Amino acid sequence: MVKAGLSAAFALIFGAQFVMAQQVADGLAPEMSTDVAVMTENPALRAAQAAKAAGLPVRGRGWMIAVAHPLAAEAGAQVLENGGTAADAMVSAQAVLGLVEPQSSGLGGGAFLVWYDAASGTVTTLDGRETAPSAATPRLFQVEGAPMKFFDAVVGGLSVGVPGVPGLMAAAHGRWGRSDWAELFAPAIRISEDGFTVSQRLGAMVARDSERLATHPATAAYFLPDGAAVRAGDLLRNPAYARSLRSLADEGADAFYRGAVGAEIVAAVRSAARPGLLQPADLANYRVKERTAVCMPFIGYEVCGMGPPSSGGVSVAQILGLVSGHAEEGRVPDRVLGDATRLAFADRGRYLADEDFVPVPVAGLLDPAYLARRAALLEGSRALEEVSPGMPEFDHAWLWADHEGRALPSTTHISIVDSYGNALSMTSSVENAFGSRVMAGGFLLNNQLTDFSFRSHQNGVPIANRVEPGKRPRSSMAPTIVLKDGAPVLVIGSPGGSRIIGYVAEAILAHLVDGMDVQQAVSVPHRVNRFGVFDLEAGTPAAEQAANLEALGFETSVRDLNSGLHAIAIGPDGLTGGADPRREGIALGQSPGGQ
Template sequence: MLLLLLALPAQAQRQMVAAAHPLAAEAGLAVLRAGGNAVDAAVAIQAVLAVVEPQASGLGGGALLLHWDAGARKLSAWDGREAAPAAVPPTLFLRDGQPMGFYEAAVGGRAVGVPGAIRMLEAAHRNLGRLPWPQLFAPAIALAEQGFPITARLAAAIAGDAERLGRDPQARALFLPNGRPLVEGTVLRNPALAATLRAIADQGADALHRGPIAADIAAAVRGHPNAGYMTTDDLAGYEPRRREPVCAPYRIWTLCGVPPPTSGGIAVLQIMALLAHQDMASLDPRGEPSEVRAVDAAHLLGEAGRLAFADRNRYVADADQVPVPVRGLLDPTYLMLRAQLIDRDRAATPPRPGNPPWGGGAPLASQPPQPEHGTSHLSIVDAAGNALAMTTTIEDAFGARLMARGMLLNNELTDFSFLPELEGRPVANRVGPAKRPRSSMSPTIVFDAEGLPVAVLGSAGGMRIIGHVAQALVAMLDWGMEPQAAVALPRIGAANATLELEAGTAAAALAPALQARGFPVEVRAMTSGLHAIRILRGPEGVRLQGGADPRRDGVALGE
């Protein structure tokens, strides 16, 4: 079974947070105790994560947020995805007509998108928050000034990326003092980040998007040898979007996610709709790898994921700039036809994208596979019953390995297709001015038949987020697992046409049987970062169960 130390399940009755670092979770719970709500707690958690988990998210990145307002009984999606600068050319990631190598593109200013996380959180807080904005930044400011002991995970990330981090003077001074990577337990202080956080606390997101901090961000991007195109006008002009969530039925539940520019909401709903035609409850994955039901469970997760990725790669991009057939991709009849392509005995040849209704527009080329990494996720349920799922990112670990004012900048533009067209047809997710790159972030909330939330979850992990979230949903809804067990399961999921199995776990032992069924299989390390909360209602009232992915440093805390 999973060769990881499993955290004890978290239980609560009033409120709960699950986040990727104990200090971040503690800050969120403290906000709830002080009378704040889920949005207030999300602001505080994001600020602390910028300090203690700098390799995954922060002020220089973007985020997607799904929020349930219990009083108004309203679900809303908030888009703080990074945007391309206005001057980017479609050939941004081509050199001599060929795609650049990933790190050739990602390190430096070229791939930095206009950050959106703080603008989005400010907009959500203005509409939904309760506590004063400055109060929410106090824990992060204190940690940045006084320091915190770095975890083994952060120390390993610094050591593993020392060469690239060392190219940037600010990153080198912070993470590689005396030329050596920081080790576990070292107290890390970041006074420059504390000053930036204090400015945001005092002035709001304008402190980041206008004035001297914005000028330093633009100068860092444009002044790097691998220069980008960002200007202070790009930063000043960024606006978050409030979008209509995407929802679809799954058995007795309704699943909801965030629409494009992320592909995660659509893809997770597609996977679950395809699996709804299968008796997943009978396929307990906790059996021995030799058991047919364990192989069948992996088979179905893989095939549903491969079909969803085929559609994702063809159709999904920034719907503000590209027609995306969202309604068609989630149409029940279309998905029933796609489900009939699943053979229980044999893997399909690499699945092709379907022809969803209401597609329209010019034919598009499918995006070639390319890496996606990084990210963090937090889930919150407050005492009033509000629920929030937020996934936040700077894309790759340590983003662009480029710092300004104590914060790491993202390399989010590498989430665009490096090729603007293929075989004479445009790629939907090609680079474009002010366009938001396609994401895989999948913040998800599950509702019961009465329209009340019963689960709040999401994950880190690049394009593998989609499979991580879908597997966790099946584990909780079909296999009856508590959140902690669901997020700790050995990871099984599709990444484009390949079925991936988590190395060092019982899932890896399924490889021979799945290969015999025709799957292209890869056994690899999985750095999922699932954080889930289950809401149970009964005669005694509400009970909350939390789960934090043991692959990371996170915890679920509640009371």
């Protein structure tokens, strides 16, 4: 049974880490974030914040969680402390995340999960991606045959797919959980009713998006009470979310897909601005799917991720395969990594989509001979002038048109290792910030259908990622577990839209090739090249490389790159966790001296 609230014993086991927090207070280490959402009297969280501020990983002995908000980390850590599994802790943490960072994920969104099972030594992946309504057609986002403007499609009910997060939470708990299902929701219910402090990031995002948030009455009432945007430092309560969580706790996922919560979703979607097509049968027919894990050998490791409809696992694996020769020598130049990512994105744009609807050549894209041919293109000394998809082997001949797609960065990631040796990596999303801006049951509904191509054909050739009824849109989410000799050594993932792929590949290389610890790896200044422009993170040493990269033939853009990497490394000395300094996330682990 999971206790509601943080026990005194739980706080005490972090005593060794509290030293760093005291150093911060004494001015001996960098100051912690001033974000009001993460200020806390809890010594465990203070120690973790201090380690992060100092650029140091959090260390743990038996279990660890790295997640995008301190309150979610606290909820998941409590479950782990009380003997719960990584699956149990994910349920509790995700329920809190849907409340405290609603712009990123929640019950109204979708997710992909990668699980390492210590008892069997196997990797399993679960697909909780949203599905298109049964009434959807390939012209869903067209007006008189022309694609709609992006935000015209996003805002309102038309963009809402059948959410998968509640089903995925239930499926993971049913397979791997040990804790009482209902009690896992206790922290989120309590915080919903008592209220939470709006963070600087959430307050700023509400202010920027006020006009769109005002388009749906329930959304406006919550985020814009009395017509004014909630601000950092405000106390925000959500009794409607507490009611939905109680239904989920009492009735399981059926409350969502066949009960009152689902009825609220359908009503909200069909009455929203630009009404959507969801029907009760679409929710009732939703299923979480087990998919074949995508695993790629890389310099003595095995990197395992999510297969289609996510492009993340395949694209990360391709990038690593393309640069493996350089990695074996101990260094991957930015030029090589940039063009390797471009090659992977060219293949992604043509071939990757929901494999239940279109043939996807996963084996061909990861075939060593194919990757060797593609890697040969990187042997020059300058940027590739032109990048195009390759010709991997299919089981039989197919032809698809290219589709770059537009995936925007509003997502979250959870990494967990439990005391039983299981590991979980889950990336969850509502797609755009605040999703469709439609609210039901106290949570926002996704706009994931805009991850489909708005076109059905290009020059008469069908697009693999076009809209079809029941289909799951292509995603860039890349939850990843890295194995060594069959056991996990790294659990990682990130939000960031289609840049997720570059963020995850970059951090894996920093840890495995450059020898950085996990906190250093998730803090590396970003250099990401997807479609030809080398994005360089503003305010970091990466931005200083613009002139050098331009001299090599790259087009560059210096900009903010807001990832949210959360990682756990497993080694002979225990666990180390890292949380992206660009967000308020945190890693919490059992103290090395804990019992």
